[in-house]
Amino acid sequence: MTVTAVEAPERPAHRDPNVLRWLGAYTASMIGDSVYFMALAWAAARTGSASGTGLVLAAGSIPRALLMLGGGVLADRLGPRRVVIGSDAARAVLVLVLAAVLVLTAPTVGVLLVVALLFGAVDALFLPAVGALPPRISTPGQLARIQGLRALAARGSSIIGAPMGGVAVATGGPSLAFAAAGVLFALSLPLLLSLRIRPLAEPETSGDAAVAAKAPNAWHDLVGGLRYIRRHRLLGPLMLVIALSELGFVGPLNLGLILLSEQRGWGASGMGWIVAGFAAGAAGSALLLAVRGRVPRAGLVMSLMALVGAVGIAALAQVPTVALAAAVAAFVGLTAGLAGALCGALVQTAADPAYLGRVTSVSTFFTYALIPLSYPVTGAAIALWGTGPVYAVSAAVCGTGGVAGLALTALRRAELPR
Numbered sequence: 180m181t182v183t184a185v186e187a188p189e190r191p192a193h194r195d196p197n198v199l200r201w202l203g204a205y206t207a208s209m210i211g212d213s214v215y216f217m218a219l220a221w222a223a224a225r226t227g228s229a230s231g232t233g234l235v236l237a238a239g240s241i242p243r244a245l246l247m248l249g250g251g252v253l254a255d256r257l258g259p260r261r262v263v264i265g266s267d268a269a270r271a272v273l274v275l276v277l278a279a280v281l282v283l284t285a286p287t288v289g290v291l292l293v294v295a296l297l298f299g300a301v302d303a304l305f306l307p308a309v310g311a312l313p314p315r316i317s318t319p320g321q322l323a324r325i326q327g328l329r330a331l332a333a334r335g336s337s338i339i340g341a342p343m344g345g346v347a348v349a350t351g352g353p354s355l356a357f358a359a360a361g362v363l364f365a366l367s368l369p370l371l372l373s374l375r376i377r378p379l380a381e382p383e384t385s386g387d388a389a390v391a392a393k394a395p396n397a398w399h400d401l402v403g404g405l406r407y408i409r410r411h412r413l414l415g416p417l418m419l420v421i422a423l424s425e426l427g428f429v430g431p432l433n434l435g436l437i438l439l440s441e442q443r444g445w446g447a448s449g450m451g452w453i454v455a456g457f458a459a460g461a462a463g464s465a466l467l468l469a470v471r472g473r474v475p476r477a478g479l480v481m482s483l484m485a486l487v488g489a490v491g492i493a494a495l496a497q498v499p500t501v502a503l504a505a506a507v508a509a510f511v512g513l514t515a516g517l518a519g520a521l522c523g524a525l526v527q528t529a530a531d532p533a534y535l536g537r538v539t540s541v542s543t544f545f546t547y548a549l550i551p552l553s554y555p556v557t558g559a560a561i562a563l564w565g566t567g568p569v570y571a572v573s574a575a576v577c578g579t580g581g582v583a584g585l586a587l588t589a590l591r592r593a594e595l596p597r
Contacts, residue, residue, distance in 0.1 A: 213340020
């Protein structure tokens with residue numbers, strides 16, 4: 180009598196202790212980020228220099244733009260877990276040292292500028308590595324669900340972190356807020372150290388990935404990674420969609436929303452309701468993906484959601500009331516959030532193991548490094564032509580990403596693993 184072994188069913192990500200440890204570490208780190216930026220803004224404001232405050236708040240984006248791609252190379256060479264642990268430890272030490280300095284002396288623009296630059300440099304290592312970890316802690320069939328859980332954690336972290344930072348500043352000043360951020364970064368370390376890393380599947384590219392992994396230096400690694408993305412039938416189109424979608428989305432929903440609320444007389448409270456609407460929609464899309472786990476015809480759905488979300492962006496500048504604007508923002512959050520999560524899952528399942536860090540660094544580069552540099556252009560354009568035309572152009576750019584996804588056969592037919 181022959182006994183046939185039955186393969187154990189795949190454990191859903193939300194019930195996998197390994198995934199939950201990663202999610203806990205990621206959430207603690209993201210809350211720490213929110214508290215840190217709140218503390219940095221208040222500490223900069225207390226220097227009494229408006230220009231210095233703006234310089235401090237913008238400084239972190241410079242090293243992120245310069246070093247993000249290098250962070251992906253480092254993640255591939257050393258392994259993303261090691262880079263995440265090192266960068267989170269560095270952020271904890273940096274912020275706790277600043278908290279101690281501010282107990283002894285008042286903040287100065289020079290000190291805060293140095294900290295912002297150093298923090299941005301460490302972020303350039305952290306962001307690609309933390310994005311490359313999911314394929315190493317779970318199976319390919321759970322990556323879409325993990326993207327949903329990650330998006331939920333990011334939304335929850337913003338909701339918790341900003342008020343926590345505000346309370347800490349009000350209670351003990353920026354030094355207490357920086358200390359709280361440092362403790363949160365440190366709390367993620369035991370969870371990261373306890374992660375079990377799965378062996379990755381062999382690369383699909385006839386030995387190219389293995390050769391790239393043994394490149395003689397980091398520059399060759401970087402060039403090899405960019406060449407790999409350009410030649411890949413799915414990753415190249417995905418990067419194009421990410422770049423267009425982010426370029427059309429981030430400006431209107433960040434700087435543009437502040438200016439829109441001012442022009443309409445909605446004030447800070449009105450803007451708060453609109454942001455809350457967007458967050459609710461994005462959380463809904465994240466919850467949908469986290470529960471469902473897989474969306475059939477993921478490439479088609481992603482492209483359609485990007486296209487439909489672009490219509491919502493254009494409509495946001497035309498609505499007459501706060502309530503309607505909040506409803507439209509919820510719609511944009513739902514569609515854009517689903518498109519973004521599916522895009523992230525497709526990137527991670529399509530990339531060969533040896534390139535995960537570099538691929539993640541390129542996809543992250545647009546959001547965290549390149550797109551923030553468009554804020555001055557968005558502000559100047561709104562000052563010249565008003566919010567309506569600028570939102571319409573932004574929606575057209577975002578919609579072009581969706582159209583590109585529909586037009587490119589490989590992307591339109593892309594599926595997530597079962």
